[in-house]
Amino acid sequence: MSQGMSESGVYLYAVSRGLHADDVDGLVGLQGDPVRVLDGHGLSAVVGDVGLDEFGDEGLRRNLEDLAWLEQVARQHDAVVRGVARRGVLAPMRLATVFLNDDSVVERLGEWGSALQRALDRVEGRSEWSVKVYVSLEEIEAEGRAAAHSRPAGGGAGAAYLQRRRSQITQREDALGAASELGDSIYTRLAHSVAASRRLPPQDRRLTGHEGTMVLNAAYLVGHDDEATWTSTVDAIVAERPQARVELQGPWPPYSFATVEDV
Structure with missing residues (x-):
């Protein structure tokens, strides 16, 4: 997870390809903000904004010990992933995969690019x-x-x-x-x-x-x-x-x- 001094970060739910903004219309993220799509390196990242007081390093160390918090986050994370899955192939991300900003997400797409494409090929239609x-x-x-x-x-x-x-x-x-x-x-x-x-x-x-x-x-x-x-x-x-x-x-x-x- 990447974290900076800003008060908000970018939560990565899943990676797909060929998604458009209207493919995530109506999907609500963890803290009530709308889910959006970031494109880069032939991939589409499904993201949402989150507060780093809750999802930053210190906040996660505290919250990951709270089973009620974990259950709530897991349910909402899964709701977003399922919503995107109905629109096309995707690779779900681990719970609480958070970045500093949009540029950091796109940079990571480049690092994971070829491997993620292979993973998406493997699960497409399955x-x-x-x-x-x-x-x-x-x-x-x-x-x-x-x-x-x-x-x-x-x-x-x-x-x-x-x-x-x-x-x-x-x-x-x-x-x-x-x-x-x-x-x-x-x-x-x-x-x-x-x-x-x-x-x-x-x-x-x-x-x-x-x-x-x-x-x-x-x-x-x-x-x-x-x-x-x-x-x-x-x-x-x-x-x-x-x-x-x-x-x-x-x-x-x-x-x-x-x-x-x-x-």
């Missing part, structure tokens, strides 16, 4: 979909216990106790292994028929409130013409694996496939 898979380790362990109880135990009471303890440890390890293999198999199957895929870290249950153990958190870049076939594959996975809960969301702008980190 959207991002999210697939999350959850399982109950307790249910998997219960199946293991049922199988273990069907086998006769040998020896006396002490031997039976040790066998049960070993069985409990083995069942937990087996459950974790089975859950991991399930996530791997679903990820690989869905990745075969898409332009790109990315496996993301599992989300913390304390933050999301989801039930069960998340064994897959993945993003897929799916062509608009392929969406029906691909979502049918997801439906088939749901039918084949009743022990798993599969959560499908999308289509979204390609946050995971056309960000600054990728260029």
